[in-house]
Amino acid sequence: MAIAVAGAACMVFVILGLLVYRAVSSITAIQFDEMLQQQAVLALRYADHEYGEGETVVPRSLTTTAAAMPFEVVYQIKTRVDHQLLYRSPGSPQAPLAVGDGPGYSNATIDGRSWRVYSLSSGATPLVIHVAEPLAYRAALLSRTLRAVALPLLFALVLLTALIAVVTERAFRPVRRIAADLAGRGADDLSAVNTAEMPIETHALGVALNGLLARHAEVLARERRFTADAAHELRTPLAAVRVQAQVAARATTASETRRALDKLQANIDRTTHLMSQLLSLARLEPGSPCGAGQVTPAKVVVDLVLEDLAQAARDKQVEITIAGCSQALPGSPEVLYLLIRNLLENSVQHACKGGRVALEVTTDEQCAMLSISDDGPGIPMAERSRAFERFYRIPGSASGGSGLGLSIVGRVVELLAGDIELSAPAAGTGLVVTVRLPFTSVQVQGRTAA
Amino acid sequence: MRILLVEDDFMLGEAVRDGLCQEGYVVDWVQDGGTARAALSTTAFSALLLDLGLPGSDGLSVLRWLRQKGHTTPVVIVTARDRVADRIAGLDAGADDYLIKPFDIDELGARLRAITRRVVGRTESTLTAGEVVLDMRQRLVTFHGQPTGLTAREYAVVELLMRRAGGLVTRAEIEEELYGFEDEIASNAIEVHIHNLRRKLGPRFITNLKGRGYRVDNDR
Numbered sequence: 001m002a003i004a005v006a007g008a009a010c011m012v013f014v015i016l017g018l019l020v021y022r023a024v025s026s027i028t029a030i031q032f033d034e035m036l037q038q039q040a041v042l043a044l045r046y047a048d049h050e051y052g053e054g055e056t057v058v059p060r061s062l063t064t065t066a067a068a069m070p071f072e073v074v075y076q077i078k079t080r081v082d083h084q085l086l087y088r089s090p091g092s093p094q095a096p097l098a099v100g101d102g103p104g105y106s107n108a109t110i111d112g113r114s115w116r117v118y119s120l121s122s123g124a125t126p127l128v129i130h131v132a133e134p135l136a137y138r139a140a141l142l143s144r145t146l147r148a149v150a151l152p153l154l155f156a157l158v159l160l161t162a163l164i165a166v167v168t169e170r171a172f173r174p175v176r177r178i179a180a181d182l183a184g185r186g187a188d189d190l191s192a193v194n195t196a197e198m199p200i201e202t203h204a205l206g207v208a209l210n211g212l213l214a215r216h217a218e219v220l221a222r223e224r225r226f227t228a229d230a231a232h233e234l235r236t237p238l239a240a241v242r243v244q245a246q247v248a249a250r251a252t253t254a255s256e257t258r259r260a261l262d263k264l265q266a267n268i269d270r271t272t273h274l275m276s277q278l279l280s281l282a283r284l285e286p287g288s289p290c291g292a293g294q295v296t297p298a299k300v301v302v303d304l305v306l307e308d309l310a311q312a313a314r315d316k317q318v319e320i321t322i323a324g325c326s327q328a329l330p331g332s333p334e335v336l337y338l339l340i341r342n343l344l345e346n347s348v349q350h351a352c353k354g355g356r357v358a359l360e361v362t363t364d365e366q367c368a369m370l371s372i373s374d375d376g377p378g379i380p381m382a383e384r385s386r387a388f389e390r391f392y393r394i395p396g397s398a399s400g401g402s403g404l405g406l407s408i409v410g411r412v413v414e415l416l417a418g419d420i421e422l423s424a425p426a427a428g429t430g431l432v433v434t435v436r437l438p439f440t441s442v443q444v445q446g447r448t449a450a
Numbered sequence: 451m452r453i454l455l456v457e458d459d460f461m462l463g464e465a466v467r468d469g470l471c472q473e474g475y476v477v478d479w480v481q482d483g484g485t486a487r488a489a490l491s492t493t494a495f496s497a498l499l500l501d502l503g504l505p506g507s508d509g510l511s512v513l514r515w516l517r518q519k520g521h522t523t524p525v526v527i528v529t530a531r532d533r534v535a536d537r538i539a540g541l542d543a544g545a546d547d548y549l550i551k552p553f554d555i556d557e558l559g560a561r562l563r564a565i566t567r568r569v570v571g572r573t574e575s576t577l578t579a580g581e582v583v584l585d586m587r588q589r590l591v592t593f594h595g596q597p598t599g600l601t602a603r604e605y606a607v608v609e610l611l612m613r614r615a616g617g618l619v620t621r622a623e624i625e626e627e628l629y630g631f632e633d634e635i636a637s638n639a640i641e642v643h644i645h646n647l648r649r650k651l652g653p654r655f656i657t658n659l660k661g662r663g664y665r666v667d668n669d670r
Contacts, residue, residue, distance in 0.1 A: 232530050233530075235532075237459075237461065239553060240459065240464075241552070242554065242555075243465035243466055243552075243553075243555045244461075244464075246469060246555045246556070247465060247469045250469075250472050251472070260468065263465065266461065267461050267465070270461060
């Protein structure tokens with residue numbers, strides 16, 4: 001990272017250097033050329049003037065002018081008609097500097113030396129002047145200027161590279177530390193990483209990572225708890241199945257065998273029910289799909305549940321009454337089935353023999369209310385808060401239930417963002433469960449559409 | 451042998467009770483810690499089968515309470531808790547054995563025999579009185595080397611008498627050994643059992659100490 005940034009900085013500086021070089025060289029060239037031209041105009045004016053007054057030797061004025069110039073300027077003056085050299089300044093080559101009469105610039109190489117030449121001829125007199133300057137002089141000046149610019153640039157480049165290296169090293173030190181921490185971890189170490197020293201640019205990443213780790217740890221802990229609980233809770237029914245099977249095998253009379261096999265069957269049914277309740281609960285993990293934007297007619301679900309519970313209700317001679325089933329309920333048929341099935345199953349299980357169970361559905365603008373009541377022993381006030389715990393069974397109840405019914409109900413209510421209340425009926429014994437399920441805005445539209 | 455079974459699960463309790471009855475044990479079955487304490491306070495049991503996860507008071511607290519009161523009744527913990535730490539806690543609290551669900555009813559029977567033998571200080575599994583030999587492992591009684599075809603209750607009477615050979619066993623003790631809380635006992639039930647045993651094992655096997663009880667003499 002630091003190397004890449006330093007490399008990019010070097011590139012930028014090289015490009016910057018090239019641009020400066022081009023700008024400086026073209027500007028100096030133009031300036032030098034302009035001075036060369038001014039020199040030519042000035043010299044030619046004097047020469048013209050003096051030549052016009054009959055002096056054939058180019059006068060001193062030019063020499064003094066040339067001496068005053070800060071350049072190594074040379075010139076040649078010749079007649080325009082026969083190109084006869086009238087004068088050449090000291091340092092000027094023997095050979096003519098240019099062939100044409102001008103005006104204009106040209107380059108010439110004479111005796112290995114390169115010259116920049118400006119030629120000019122006057123209209124009034126038959127004279128031509130070639131003013132020349134060695135290109136080497138220009139190059140030396142240019143390189144001096146460039147050196148003066150390049151040194152601070154180079155210094156800045158080194159400083160910047162070092163700064164980038166230090167800053168990136170410091171900025172990514174916490175990231176490297178976290179990487180080392182994560183790399184050295186076991187599969188189930190989901191503790192938070194240390195974000196204390198992270199700079200602001202990477203701090204958000206650390207916080208997000210910790211959030212993910214925390215959520216993952218929670219899910220893992222829940223799964224483990226669930227698996228441990230499930231394994232533990234399966235041991236007792238399996239023990240009963242096993243012992244009952246042995247009892248059946250050892251029975252000596254047909255009626256004894258019959259009785260043991262009936263009990264074995266009941267045991268297997270109970271274990272199967274426990275398994276399916278466990279699966280239901282596992283499917284209702286927080287965040288599971290629950291039909292957030294969906295409504296389901298209560299009748300569809302209630303009919304299914306009544307069909308399932310018909311036998312159990314007949315066996316116990318429990319009468320189930322249903323009211324308000326024309327309403328629509330918020331949520332998918334799957335979760336609503338689990339909700340109503342477990343509530344009614346609980347009620348039938350705990351109702352008195354020959355007793356009554358009632359389900360009433362009411363809805364208003366915001367929510368649907370389900371009220372399920374039975375005439376069983378109810379749940380003592382002190383136990384009500386624990387009733388939603390997994391595998392909780394009311395002490396002394398011989399129902400042989402899985403202890404998961406109300407947990408499943410509680411989970412569905414949670415998924416549907418509703419609330420649930422356990423209470424006693426106004427008169428007599430029993431349990432009244434009141435569930436309130438709110439409609440989301442999408443579901444409200446669904447209701448009117450339906 | 452009279453056993454107290456403490457198990458809150460209805461179906462498992464029923465199955466274990468039925469299984470042990472088949473082996474000739476008398477089983478009293480209670481479903482919570484409080485009732486278990488009440489039963490242990492009033493009745494002498496040959497062994498206690500204790501589930502740990504009980505409603506109300508935990509099985510371990512029942513066990514600690516029992517040992518605190520000085521009862522030496524052998525205890526087998528029968529539980530779904532399978533962690534080593536749980537087993538150590540159970541044995542530390544005074545359990546004689548620890549059985550993890552699901553278990554084999556034959557295994558449970560063998561463990562029960564082992565710990566009751568341990569309590570009476572015997573390591574072999576046969577008892578002998580004259581020509582009568584009782585094999586506790588097979589729950590079999592032979593007379594002159596022949597199988598005798600005793601019923602479960604008859605076997606229980608013979609085992610009780612032979613365990614305490616040379617000593618007096620009262621009629622009430624036999625009743626307690628043979629019948630649970632809920633069993634109806636006919637007034638002459640014990641006499642009928644004794645009568646049948648004399649028929650099957652010879653008239654001199656059991657001595658009747660009129661009005662006090664019964665005795666089987668030590669092996670001479």
